[in-house]
Amino acid sequence: MPIIDLQPGGTIVPLLRCDVCIVGSGPAGATLARELSNSGLSVVLLESGGEQRNPENDALNDIENIGRPRAPDQWSVRNRILGGSSHTWGGRCGPFDAIDFEQRDWVDHSGWPIAMHELDPYMDRSASHLGLAVGSGYSDQRFWSIAGRTAPEAEVAANRLLPFFWQFSRDDAESYPFEYMRFGRHIAKHLGSNVTLVTGATALRVLANDASTKTRGLEFATNDRRKHSLVAGAVALCAGGIENARILLNSGKPDRPALGNDRDQVGRYLMDHLRGPAAVFSLNGSAALQRRFGRYNVQGHFFRAGLRLSPTIQREERLLNCAAWLGEVLAPDDPWDALRRLAARKPRLPEDAISVVRNIPLMVRGTIDYFGARNGLPRKLQELTLECMCEQVPDADSRISLSDRRDRFGMRLPKLDWRSHPDEARTMHRMAELVASEFSRIGFPVPVLADWVRDRAPIPESFVDVAHPTGTTRMSSDPSRGVVNVDCQVHGVEGLYVSGSSVFPTAGHCNPTQMIVAMAIRLADHLKDRPERPILTEMLVHAG
Template sequence: MRIEELAAVRDEELTADVCVVGSGPAGLTIAAELANSALRVLVLESGGRESSDAANALDDYDNVGARRAQPDRIAGDRILGGNSHSWSGRCALLDELDFRHRPWVPGSGWPIGPADLEPYLRRAACHIGIGHGSGFTDDGFWALAGRARPAEALDPRRLRPYFWQISRDPSDPFDCKRFGAHVESRSATDVLVIVGATATHLDTDTDGTHVETLQVAGADPRPRTVRARAVVLATGGIGNPRLLLASRRARPEGLGNRNDQVGRYLMDHRCGAVGALEPAAAEAITQRFGKYVVKTPYGRHTFVHGVALAPDIQAREGLLNCALWLQEVPAADDPWDSVKQLLRGRGDRHDARVALANSGLLLAGARRRLIQHTGLPHKLDRIELRCMVEQAPNRDSRVTLTDRADRLGMPTARVDWRVHDQEDVTVRRAAALAVAEFARLGFAAPTLFDWAAPDSALPLELTDWAHPTGTTRMSADPRDGVVDADCLVHGMDNLFVAGSSVFPTTGHANPTLTIVALAVRLADHLRTKVGTAD
């Protein structure tokens, strides 16, 4: 793929068969899937090759809802590679339950099911840097990993085993996949990525049913337009509704918003530590509910073993989906970061001294990695019991526009993120079940924090996890959402949306694997729709 700076582009009007707005995992996956397909693909990235304050300032917004941990993370990274620039690499599968309508979760239910997504997960795994796209969670993990299933199992009426997989960058075994770093290495002369190019308005026909051109702005004052047969918005859970709402020259309510659905149902994952365990008592439990290194068709990959609420107890008690895991918190003098720096050729004398002073721990780590195929032993400050809980869809939790404009003249976003008591009840119940199950299995169990105890009236000290979701939700009926099952905006014929903004519900799972699988699915649809059109 070629990369050009917008400032170096001479043409005032650019043309393409498919224009993708955003170069994060969703946008670059679509571009990669369409490469060498005879379709001309143009990717517009607002940021540059490196992060800059000027580009990130375009994400400024007004927060009028619940407090967020890091407000600057909400709208994504304006940089080549998008959110993959700062993600942690944790990949997870949605549960079958997440796709279903659940009477105790108003607004739940997807117009597609897990079987519709399954064929695309293997291809998604290749894009995202993991070894298996499916089949790696629940008890299926043990056969996949070639390990015996533990004799003592979790009580299936309460909790079930759950596994996350950690992405690995093919050029750096110590890092997760950074999509932007691999753009130019892919052979695709029919894909052009333009950086420093911000889409500010989608111009449509008078009925607002067909995108004719995109208005694009950059650092220089010269306006540009893009004319494409199909347009895909892939700018995140805040960026996607913002651009739809701001494109209001033909329709004052914005595009795809005839039923007042754009920007509504903003969800995230509430996440945080609910308890802790002293490292000295944790060896046995972290051997079972810790990290596993597994040989896969694409090399060795790390899996994290945790627990999730069983579907039956969710239905019986009206709970949301929630998962918990043990998180090691390294001490300040943990040597592994220094070792990684030395192996990357970036270490200094300090790193060498730290590694030498902890040679015994490093040797034990090498033995555990090579023989037991489990995670590396760290010098720890503590071990936390962490949780991630889904939110129920709430139409009043939403993204709208302010009266302010950014330096390119585009209205800024107003974010009103809502939290609900159902999430608090779920987290306290799940945390208590996890502690009880660990103890029943004979392990030293974490101690819950006071505010996470089942009978506590204190507020839960959880924050968002920078997973804005649901603001252009997928629905069969245009009255209930923004895009259809093919991610085409209701009432429009050539405007599509990619990313977690199309999720009707979030489950507890980190969204990137599902985002990329949906992007692969959308690319197949575009190849057929655009490639065969007159």
């Protein structure tokens, strides 16, 4: 795999041509490039950052926010670095539910043009990209069979709540045994000789023919502020839910709508996940609860148990989808953190040594749990909460547009008007109430509802975005209701594709990364199966 580093002091910018240009090396872009390796297509993978974090690159993620409060530090949710936002993600994976793909009459603008079962083969293939034990069939009661365990006798009522299991990504190549897949760390060994990785290249706008009906390539900039053109038969934007929309809005002719935006759909339907504590448990007497809804070690892979709203109650009470799990606030003297620092020879002395000595009984029990019961290590907690995460209503007025402010390359910044809605608060209230009711029924500790839940108040403003920007280039068979078609090609623009959570019509209750990877694999298959490949050769012949 050729590598061209355009960071300051790097290689002189060469003339770049390819069949497929991929923008962004995060989970979507890295997966797409890996799947196109050795395909017979020439591929260029563009990454704005490099191998190390750079303040100048961080500044390119500035936003103008005029809506609901968002994470004040954009680095916590968006990373311009090789591997993209997998650099700071929490590794949590899971599939969407079948109901998430349905057109629900109580959720405006819901419904996907594909069904969940169509994605199952790609979910299975995502396992190797994410370091998962299995790619599908693990998030419901089938987990107990996969884990070789007996399902609990006391269980929540299936018409109200359902068990749900998340799986955590694992990078076997890292020395720490439970490090998440960061995508950028080992990218070179996963890409074929037909893929050229270019770092320090910031995508500015997509180039198209005069009629704006076919892509011709991409304009990008290097850190010296020079602008360059890359000729490509196809362009796949894999730069995240905010940047994908921003690039499209900055593309096209000055006297026409932005590229792919003839129907004013680009940037609309901005969603994320509203997530935070809805109740709190007493730590006393919570050991059984923590074992049942804690971490499970399955063949060296960690899973996490939780709950989700059943489709039955969603339909009956016209609720959105929502999940809940135990939130653990670690005590300052948690011995496992202290032991990890001691093992890494970066201790805080004498505090870490004292912490280990004082908590020997907890560590003995943890060793037994880890190797015997095959659960995760029990942590010393300061607080145990009920965390809820809810999907959002697709709202055309919750959107990304362009600010009058510009970045150092002269490109207009994204202006975010992210909105929340009463149905989201109502759903989270109901989720917390159902958990309290069901736990009381089956004999688990009952949490104390948070004031905002008890008082039926709006979701607190402290519940900011959680790095899951969704919907801004949504998929739809109807060009008047979305940006990309069922193949993730931008409506009306041949050869222009988008990959990532920005194409999701709804956000579900689940972390999006595994779905992002599965959809990228699906797009790769489509690009390889296009009848006119190789794309660049066909384009140049017609241009001549």
